Amino acid sequence: LAKTTQPISMDSYEGQEVNITCSHNNIATNDYITWYQQFPSQGPRFIIQGYKTKVTxxxxxxxxxxxxxxxxxxxxxxxxxxxxxxxxxxxxxxxxGRRALTFGSGTRLQVQP
Amino acid sequence: DAGITQSPRYKITETGRQVTLMCHQTWSHSYMFWYRQDLGHGLRLIYYSAAADITDKGEVPDGYVVSRSKTENFPLTLESATRSQTSVYFCASSDTGGGLYEQYFGPGTRLTVT
Known part of the structure; x- marks a missing residue:
């Protein structure tokens, strides 16, 4: 099981670029990396997925x-x-295996005006 | 309407009662999932299904039962509800199994067990 570690929270201002880093030291060869976004009272929404280098x-x-x-x-x-x-x-x-489907606690991003 | 729907959206029940949460998707996705999300925490997988009549346990399956007689439906039953099962339940579906985790989530069911 590839455990992930993310910051609990981050703050930013409108117009800035935000970078959220996730650590996954024991990632396996066939593992992909996927990011989801969740708003209050809604289900998570797929943002992006990658295997290596850069995806946009x-x-x-x-x-x-x-x-x-x-x-x-x-x-x-x-x-x-x-x-x-x-x-x-x-x-x-x-x-x-099902153990790979672990979301963790996530990073709470707060954007200020 | 197309997409993934859950019903009911809100449910209050008493300890010991049986409760069934419904999930329906119109995409004919092969995979379906049930998660629970407790206040202030991430999602934990309860059960998932790779196809009709194929289900498997997730991280926290105790106290829950699932079935999948049709591809589009994946009901979750709490056989005898307990207060610890008070949570928001999300159903999701996915059409991929080869390393891709683009899951589509429903709006959730907020369940309160008194």
């Missing part, structure tokens, strides 16, 4: 160093609506 989509970028023992979610120019809890999830194929 319309909402975020994911940076993964060569050793894959950590990853960084980058949110460019955050707004108040980005205030949410962000979860880092590490796991492989469903066939490797």
């Amino acid at each position: 989509n319309e909402v975020a970028s994911l940076f993964i160093p060569a050793d894959r023992k950590s990853s960084t979610l980058s949110l460019p120019r955050v707004s108040l609506s980005d205030t949410a809890v962000y979860y880092c999830l590490v796991g492989g194929s469903m066939d490797t």
Whole structure:
């Protein structure tokens, strides 16, 4: 089981770039890294996923160093609506077992005006 | 409507009663999941299903029963509710199993056991 460690909370201001780092020292070869966002009273929402190097989509970028023992979610120019809890999830194929589906406590991002 | 729905959205029940939470998805996704989220904490997997008639335990399965007779439905039953099962329950579905975790979540059911 690849345990993940994230900061409990982060604060930022509108228009800034926010980087949230997740540590996963015992990540396995076939594990992917996935990030979810959760607003209060809603279910989590998929943001981005990657295996190595860099992945970018319309909402975020994911940076993964060569050793894959950590990853960084980058949110460019955050707004108040980005205030949410962000979860880092590490796991492989469903066939490797249910234990990989662990969300942890996440990082609570608060964006100020 | 297309998507994933849960019912009821809110439920109050008494200790010892049986409660069933419903989950329905319209995408024909193979995988479905049940999570619980306690106040101020992350999600914990209760059960998941890889296909109709195939289910498996997650991290916290005790006290829960699931079934999946149809691909689109994945009900979760609390056989004899306890106060420790007071939580928000999320159902999710996914169409991938090869290392991809893009799960789609329902709106949740807030369950209170008195």
